[in-house]
Amino acid sequence: MELFFKYLQYEKRYSPHTLTSYHTDLGQFAQYLQQVYDITDAAEADHTIIRSWLLTLVQHNIQPRSINRKIACLRSYYRFLLAQQRIAVNPMLRIKAPKASKKLPAFVLEEPFNTLLDNFTFEDNFEGQRDRLILEFLYGTGIRLAELLGVDHTDIDHRAKVVRVLGKGNKERIVPLNDSLLNSIAAYEAQKKQYFADNNSVKLLVTNKARPLYPKFVYRVVKKYISLITTSEHNSPHVLRHSFATHLLNKGADLNAIKDLLGHASLAATQVYTHNSIEKLKSVFEKAHPKA
Incomplete structure (x- = not known):
């Protein structure tokens, strides 16, 4: 074995x-x-x-x-x-595998989450800026938890507004960064330099002892803040990845583009998000159509 x-x-x-x-x-x-x-x-x-x-x-x-x-x-x-x-x-x-029921990906609603990022007062210190960056990085890029933990300072290109991510199977991809996320990265890096006199950490996200973040730490941070805007039990880091894809699709983004951003090997893995989008279309139809 x-x-x-x-x-x-x-x-x-x-x-x-x-x-x-x-x-x-x-x-x-x-x-x-x-x-x-x-x-x-x-x-x-x-x-x-x-x-x-x-x-x-x-x-x-x-x-x-x-x-x-x-x-x-x-x-x-x-x-x-x-x-x-x-x-x-x-x-x-x-051996035949049993049929598994298909579950729609859980996601947070766009407005409450953006309200959290815009209106919640994160402490203006290393820990507060790190918490904000964890949330905004996961939601703003759609990368996996393991990919986030692997991001080094050198992977971020502020001028080109992109981050280099190492995904499954050591496949590298380039993901764009929006201006809000770049500002959060800059604010966090400034606090990090003040917090650690000798900052030799290669990893972008670190603990209070300058050690690389670990999965349970990120889980706790995400659960803490997502619980403020929803009573759903679905509050893991992966929910923010689902939210990223669902919100892009709802805004009319091309499915192939979302596939590339998520780092999916095939379009079949990405198509699951179309079900959430269809449910939203049904909701709009039922509210707007006179015969609905």
Whole structure:
């Protein structure tokens, strides 16, 4: 398994988030094999054993989306074993994934969020400007949490008004920055220089001890402020990415342009946002049309 994870990390360039999830999934599968079938090598499991594990997950009310991720993990693993000639037949060829219900991406409403950024008084110090920048960066660019944490000072080109982002699979893309976001970056950088006498940090966003920010920190900041404008439980950093795409689409932005901004590999991943836009069109129709 360790060889498999090195393969995913260094050859397939999987994200740290995916690697963590796959570690968990394979660990659970290995534990099941040992406890139920007294098998210590996953290469010995056939499709009936794998199916029994998946059935157990269903019986424990695990969501279809989570089960599908575990199936994707096992498919990658057994393809790897087949390529390494550890197995002669891929047992995952006889496994079908359950259908998962499609959920519309959660997003915050445009007006309340912009009111938060414009009217909320963020403290005029390092911490206050950092909190504001986290919110505005995620919403103003639509980049992923991992991408935000990876942004260095040198990745930002103030003159060209762009930021260089390293996305999934180490794919680099250029994302434009609006004037408001550039002003927030400048205000934060000024506070950062005052707060740290010797500022040698390469990363743009850091903790109070000049260490790079970590995911839980950003989650806490986003939840703190989003909770001020909505009672929804959907208040993670990814919701701001959804909001970025949904608001652009509602304003008439081209779907292919949004795809490139988000760093999606295919248009299929971006098309999910059209459903939110269609729901808005329905709402406008029902309010405006005399026969609605």
